[in-house]
Amino acid sequence: MKNYIVLDLEWNQSVGGKEETVEHLPFEIIEIGAVKLNEALEEVGEFKRLIRPRIYPELHEKILEVTHMDQKTLMEEGRDFEEAAKEFLTWCGDEAVFCTWGSMDLTELQRNFAFFGIPNTFPKPFLYYDVQKLYSLLYGDGKERQSLDIAVLELGIMEERPFHRALDDAHYTGRVMRYMGFEKVREYWSTDYYRLPENKAEEVYLVFPGYSKYISRPFETKQDAIEDKTVTDLICCKCNRMLRKKIRWFSVNQKFYTALGLCPEHGNVKGKIRMRRNDDGRVYVVKTMRLVGEEDVREIYIKKEETKKKRVEKTKNRKQNKKKGDSPLS
Secondary structure, three states: OOEEEEEEEEEEOOOOOHHHOOOOOOOEEEEEEEEEEOOOOOEEEEEEEEEOOOOOOOOOHHHHHHHOOOHHHHHHHOEOHHHHHHHHHHHHOOOEEEEEOOOHHHHHHHHHHHHOOOOOOOOOOOEEEEHHHHHHHHHOOOOOOOOHHHHHHHHOOOOOOOOOOHHHHHHHHHHHHHHOOHHHHOOOOEEOOOOOOOOHHHOEEEEEOOEEEEEOOOEOOHHHHHOOHHHHOOEOOOOOOEOEEEEEEEEOOOOEEEEEEEEOOOEEEEEEEEEEEOOOOOEEEEEEEEEOOHHHHHHHHHHHHHHHHHHHHHHHHHHHHHHHHHOOOO
C-alpha cells in the first residue's frame, strides 16, 4: 500500500558565515519531523527525532529565533544523525511517496546522507510532491510561492500548535494536502536535482498536462551544454514530434534561454532552458516545453527584439570604448 511521507526538516548553519562553512554541508540537520498519510490522505503515523549537531554545534541566532529550540536540550536529548536517519528510513517503508513544502528538504537530507556516509537508496529520477508548488497551481498563478502558515490560514485549518518545528510543519503540510484538492494536481510531480543523470542514457524526460521536462547529465561548461543537440532540440510536449524553430534559442542573461517552435498538430510550443550548477561546479540543464497562446508568442517576439537591441548597443559601446582607448589624445 502506498504511503505519503510528509517530511519537514530543521537545520543549523555556521555562526561564522561562509568563511567557516564546511564544504558540501552548508546546513546540518538538527530535527527530522514527518507524518505518514494513507491513500485517503488521513494521518496514520508520525516520526520525530532531535539530532545533536556535530559540525555546527552552536545554534545560529536565526535558527534560535525561528524554532525557539533549546541548545541544552538539543545536545542532551539529540541522537547522532546516522542513527536518526536510519530509523527514519525504516519507518518510511518501501513504498514511500515523499511530500514537502518547498524543494529544499529532500536535497539537504541527501546532502547530509552523503556527508555522514549513509547509503542513498532513493530512486533515480527521484520524484516527489512539492506541496507548496501544488498549492500555487490551485490557488495562485503557479509561479509565486506562499508560506505554509498563510496557506493554513487561507484554508481555515489552523490548530492549537505552532509553526517552525519539524513535526508541526509536517503535520500542517499534510493537512494542506488533504484540504486543497490534491486529486486535481496529482499528476504534477517535482524532480529532485541532487543526484543527476550520470550519462546520456540516464537523462530524464517527463510529460505533464500541458508541458514536458527534460533533465540533462552534467556538462563541464555552459558552452558544452548549449552545443548538445538533445539540449537544444524543440519537441512537442503532446506528440513528441521534432519541431521547426520559429525563433531560435536566445538568452538575456546566459542562465535562461527561450525558443519557439511550431507543431502542425498542436500549435505553438515555447521552449525554456535553465542552466544550473551542481555541487561540483558542472552545468546541467532543465528544459521545459509548453504549449502557448498568441499572447505568449507576442511576448517572446518582443523579448527577442529587446535582446537583439541590447546586444547591438553593447557591441556599439564596446567599439566606441576601444576607439577611445586607441586614440593618441586619450
